[in-house]
Amino acid sequence: MKRSDRLVGITNYLIEHPMELVSLPSFSTMYNAAKSSISEDLTIVNNMFQQEGIGYLESVAGAAGGVKYIPHLSREKCNEFLDQLCNRLEDSSRLLPGGYLFMSDLLGEPQTVRDIGRLFATAFSDRDIDVVVTVATKGIPLAYSVASFLNVPVVIVRRDPKVTEGSTVSINYVSGSSRKIQTMVLPKRSLPDGSKICIIDDFMKAGGTINGMVNLLKEFNAKVTAIGVLAEAEDEEEERVVEQDQYLSLVRIHNVDVKNNQIEVIKGNILESME
Numbered sequence: 443m444k445r446s447d448r449l450v451g452i453t454n455y456l457i458e459h460p461m462e463l464v465s466l467p468s469f470s471t472m473y474n475a476a477k478s479s480i481s482e483d484l485t486i487v488n489n490m491f492q493q494e495g496i497g498y499l500e501s502v503a504g505a506a507g508g509v510k511y512i513p514h515l516s517r518e519k520c521n522e523f524l525d526q527l528c529n530r531l532e533d534s535s536r537l538l539p540g541g542y543l544f545m546s547d548l549l550g551e552p553q554t555v556r557d558i559g560r561l562f563a564t565a566f567s568d569r570d571i572d573v574v575v576t577v578a579t580k581g582i583p584l585a586y587s588v589a590s591f592l593n594v595p596v597v598i599v600r601r602d603p604k605v606t607e608g609s610t611v612s613i614n615y616v617s618g619s620s621r622k623i624q625t626m627v628l629p630k631r632s633l634p635d636g637s638k639i640c641i642i643d644d645f646m647k648a649g650g651t652i653n654g655m656v657n658l659l660k661e662f663n664a665k666v667t668a669i670g671v672l673a674e675a676e677d678e679e680e681e682r683v684v685e686q687d688q689y690l691s692l693v694r695i696h697n698v699d700v701k702n703n704q705i706e707v708i709k710g711n712i713l714e715s716m717e
């Protein structure tokens with residue numbers, strides 16, 4: 443097989459299997475090529491990934507070694523995407539009662555959801571994450587996207603117990619959005635003890651929902667190592683229950699002026715977290 447053909451195959455395989463260790467011998471077998479040729483191929487692919495600003499190959503030495511494709515958007519691509527996101531969201535017709543924003547159209551676009559997942563994975567790929575957790579419903583597509591780039595499973599917290607899920611753990615929390623006591627439920631068998639968790643949600647206002655998930659996960663002796671929200675809104679009435687340095691947001695809803703039907707949407711704090 444020619445090098446040019448191998449490069450197409452190797453590139454596709456790595457992009458399809460982010461964060462997964464692939465040994466050189468397995469590539470040699472896949473493409474019937476010497477390890478030295480594969481090693482040269484991987485150098486070319488790594489250089490191109492970095493030139494394209496889509497990530498890099500991490501080499502793992504030793505007999506059980508190999509390479510991992512680490513999704514990592516360049517700062518330029520992150521800025522470009524966040525600018526587009528802010529422009530699309532800064533549309534006063536999206537404004538909903540209570541300072542909420544209609545975002546379901548974005549959450550229905552596979553390419554937008556993929557880009558959001560890739561951006562969070564860029565910020566979280568160096569954190570030790572076993573599972574991505576979200577709460578039904580609007581956080582679900584984002585959780586799957588982030589999880590696909592981190593190569594980890596998704597666990598979904600419900601707001602009501604289902605007989606089809608076995609014994610469950612539940613906690614009560616106040617979501618600033620509805621200002622009412624709500625319940626969060628997670629089946630006991632959902633998470634191995636001590637799991638390291640990335641929490642993802644679409645929106646954070648008072649932070650009661652995020653905080654609820656943090657408290658629920660304490661019941662599983664889980665460790666929250668990353669929290670990501672697509673959008674955060676400043677909540678005038680409610681004191682934010684999640685500290686600024688505990689979460690990353692892609693965009694921030696700023697200066698909501700319901701009377702004049704105006705909103706300003708600016709970049710969130712995610713870029714500050716990246717070198």
Ligand SMILES: O=P(O)(O)OC[C@H]1C[C@H](OP(=O)(O)OP(=O)(O)O)[C@H](O)[C@@H]1O
Pocket residue numbers: 577578579580581616617618619620643644645646647648649650651652
């Ligand atoms: O920070 P808080 O003040 O708690 O609000 C953020 C919550 C509220 C809203 O969910 P809902 O629209 O209530 O529920 P769903 O996601 O099922 O649409 C959003 O998806 C976050 O989960």
